[in-house]
Amino acid sequence: MQRVTVTLDDDLMAELDRVMAERGYQNRSEAIRDLARAGLKQARVEAGDMTHCVGVLSYTYDHKARDLARRLTNTFHDHHDISVASMHVHLDQDRCLEVSILKGSAEEVRHFAEHVTAERNVTHGELAIIPSS
Structure with a gap:
């Protein structure tokens, strides 16, 4: 697993924290991993890059x-x-x-x-x- 540093503006961070609370995430890393997976899946679907x-x-x-x-x-x-x-x-x-x-x-x-x-x-x-x- 790799560590990545990301800078987010205050509004985006507040939205992430809200989603974390709603879905019961234990930490930001778990939430960001799930959101990244969802975004990557959506990108693959939109690009037609899925066999x-x-x-x-x-x-x-x-x-x-x-x-x-x-x-x-x-x-x-x-x-x-x-x-x-x-x-x-x-x-x-x-x-x-x-x-x-x-x-x-x-x-x-x-x-x-x-x-x-x-x-x-x-x-x-x-x-x-x-x-x-």
């Missing part, structure tokens, strides 16, 4: 919409190579939530998630990408 990843796709949809459940199921079956697992939750009389774990190249995972969330009557969708290497 393999795990994705968590969450989305809501109207389960009464004509053929939507069938289309979604077919989409997952057609991409069984990247679809690892899914969880289905009934939110209310009309809406369902699905959370799916995906694994593959970042490009394939992103493309698949965009295809699912673009389906008509899929109301909200979000993909979280986590590097697997």
Whole structure:
């Protein structure tokens, strides 16, 4: 492990201390390491510099919409190579939530998630990408 000296302005230091208190960090080093990892992960995602990843796709949809459940199921079956697992939750009389774990190249995972969330009557969708290497 290496020691690094960093100078931060007072406002940024106050924000870091606030985040540390909210999340229960024991010291600034732990907080800065986690923030650095998150920033580096985000930079890799934005740069397209990630070959393999795990994705968590969450989305809501109207389960009464004509053929939507069938289309979604077919989409997952057609991409069984990247679809690892899914969880289905009934939110209310009309809406369902699905959370799916995906694994593959970042490009394939992103493309698949965009295809699912673009389906008509899929109301909200979000993909979280986590590097697997």
